Amino acid sequence: MTNSTTQQTPAAATPAPRRSGKARWFRFAVLVMAGGTIYKLANIKDAFYVPMQQDLGLNNTEIGMLLSVNSIVATALFVVGGILADRISTRFLIPAGLIGAGALGVYISTFPGYGPLLITFAALAICSDCLLWPALLKSVRHLGGKDEQGRMFGLLEAGRGVIDTIVAFGALGVFALLGSGSGGFRGAILFYAIIDIVVGILVFLLLRDAPKDASAPVKTEPAGLRTILQAARMPQLWWVSVTVFMVYIVYCGLTYFIPYLTYVYGLPVAFVGAYGIINQYGLKILGGPTGGFLTDKVFKSASRYLRWAFIALIPVAAVIILLPAGPATRVPAMIATLMFSLVIFSMRGVFWAPMAEVGIPEEVSGTAFGIASLVGYAPGMFAFVIYGAILDANPGAAGYHIVFVIMASLALVGAGVATVLTRIVRRQKASAAAS
Known part of the structure; x- marks a missing residue:
């Protein structure tokens, strides 16, 4: 979801050099996998609202509170995630978010109580919206020139939709295969968790940081607060x-x-x-x-x-x-x-x-x-x-x-x-x- 531009002045938004075709689309496919799997656990209500009520013992208000806590934490940490994306390799940030979310999914499969679930859903927001999402957006921006940004982000959204569909139907299949009861719900949660962990490992093994533009001026890494102020102005x-x-x-x-x-x-x-x-x-x-x-x-x-x-x-x-x-x-x-x-x-x-x-x-x-x-x-x-x-x-x-x-x-x-x-x-x- 973002972009770049070419120009000659230091203040301009100069994109990283355009990648070769195969390498660029390979990196893009890896990023799509990450973006299409990371939110399944936090949005488990999309396919399993009733099992959440029955097996986790939650009412409508409590499910709403889980979603609200997740959203509040995510919103509060987006800027922190942006700073991390500017200072730490996306090759490490994105897998950390995915593997962390998978570990939390394993914990959810034990059917903890409402209080621990509130903490867990807050932690899911840290994994997805702080560690992964800004880093993923920045990585996608690197992959296309100024005239390709709409296409790249449009394909990202479409690719996420494809992965969403495949993973969601996979979880529903596990749920049905295991009897559509509490065992099926636990299996579906573990399916989501394992997918996150596997994709996280694949991203770490397959993703490489974008090559630097040798012609671009070397810039010192800005401090976190200075970066925020520079962007906010x-x-x-x-x-x-x-x-x-x-x-x-x-x-x-x-x-x-x-x-x-x-x-x-x-x-x-x-x-x-x-x-x-x-x-x-x-x-x-x-x-x-x-x-x-x-x-x-x-x-x-x-x-x-x-x-x-x-x-x-x-x-x-x-x-x-x-x-x-x-x-x-x-x-x-x-x-x-x-x-x-x-x-x-x-x-x-x-x-x-x-x-x-x-x-x-x-x-x-x-x-x-x-x-x-x-x-x-x-x-x-x-x-x-x-x-x-x-x-x-x-x-x-x-x-x-x-x-x-x-x-x-x-x-x-x-x-x-x-x-x-x-x-x-x-x-x-x-x-x-x-x-």
């Missing part, structure tokens, strides 16, 4: 961060399409699972490359694409809200919600690409990603609580319509933010051309 970084924030807060609302179709349109139970797989996995696989292609080949700019994608969400949301409820309009409602999700996933595939467009220096890109992640992913701490409270206070279709109106309004705000970001990118390009 860049206004363009904050505009990228807020743009990511706006995409992510709308993305959080996708969670409610399944209950909306179930309770308002009477979607049969047999279709709920298929719709969920398409909405969460299929569209991630399709949306990432779509956003990358449109960014690089049509709009020639990630910021421009994000602006128009935000705008495109508004009429789709209007269709979802205005469709009359009932079985007769079930299919159009499914199509409309899937279209909305597809646009969002295409935006998620490229929303880190503007980091190169706005000229973030390579030497602080890890810290910049940490700061941007802190801001951009912050909605995970509160959006679900707000959306859920609205639905509880407004039963039936009315509550969902309020949520969707809010999502459309946020998309409008996002279009305004992306417009400012586009102007910053235009000024950056003009300045680079004049230098």
Whole structure:
């Protein structure tokens, strides 16, 4: 999820030299494996919500608290992870996160109590969002030139979707094979844990740090605080961060399409699972490359694409809200919600690409990603609580319509933010051309 640029002034964001084809795509595949496996344990509720209740003895509120603690710790440590990514080899950071998460998964398989689980989910955030994620973003940025950032991050999102699908169905297979009871749930957790550990070892053995550009000036390693201050003083970084924030807060609302179709349109139970797989996995696989292609080949700019994608969400949301409820309009409602999700996933595939467009220096890109992640992913701490409270206070279709109106309004705000970001990118390009 991020970028680079070529120029001659020291302040410019100079990318690492472009890798040879085979080596670059090999490194990319290794990074995709890491990014597609690290979050399965923290998001185990996606496939095993009911077993969490039955076998871990958790109620809905307690599961929500586990997710909130994970998100709060992750948000607090993104910047720390960025500093680490600028100072420690990604070849060590990424495996440390994966193997650490796997070890925690082994502990979860012992079915500890609620208190220890709170600590465990906080520790999972350290492994994924502090050790791994900023390092992975920085590594992906190294792999492509300025004109390839949308494509690289779009393919990253798609690749993660493929790995997500394979690993999730693998865990479901283990769960079913072992009887779909507590033994099956324990086996599924261990499956996730073993996958993390194996991928961590593979990353350590197969990943190599990007070669240095011999023509680039040698720079001393900046101190942590100085790196944070250097990145934080860049206004363009904050505009990228807020743009990511706006995409992510709308993305959080996708969670409610399944209950909306179930309770308002009477979607049969047999279709709920298929719709969920398409909405969460299929569209991630399709949306990432779509956003990358449109960014690089049509709009020639990630910021421009994000602006128009935000705008495109508004009429789709209007269709979802205005469709009359009932079985007769079930299919159009499914199509409309899937279209909305597809646009969002295409935006998620490229929303880190503007980091190169706005000229973030390579030497602080890890810290910049940490700061941007802190801001951009912050909605995970509160959006679900707000959306859920609205639905509880407004039963039936009315509550969902309020949520969707809010999502459309946020998309409008996002279009305004992306417009400012586009102007910053235009000024950056003009300045680079004049230098």
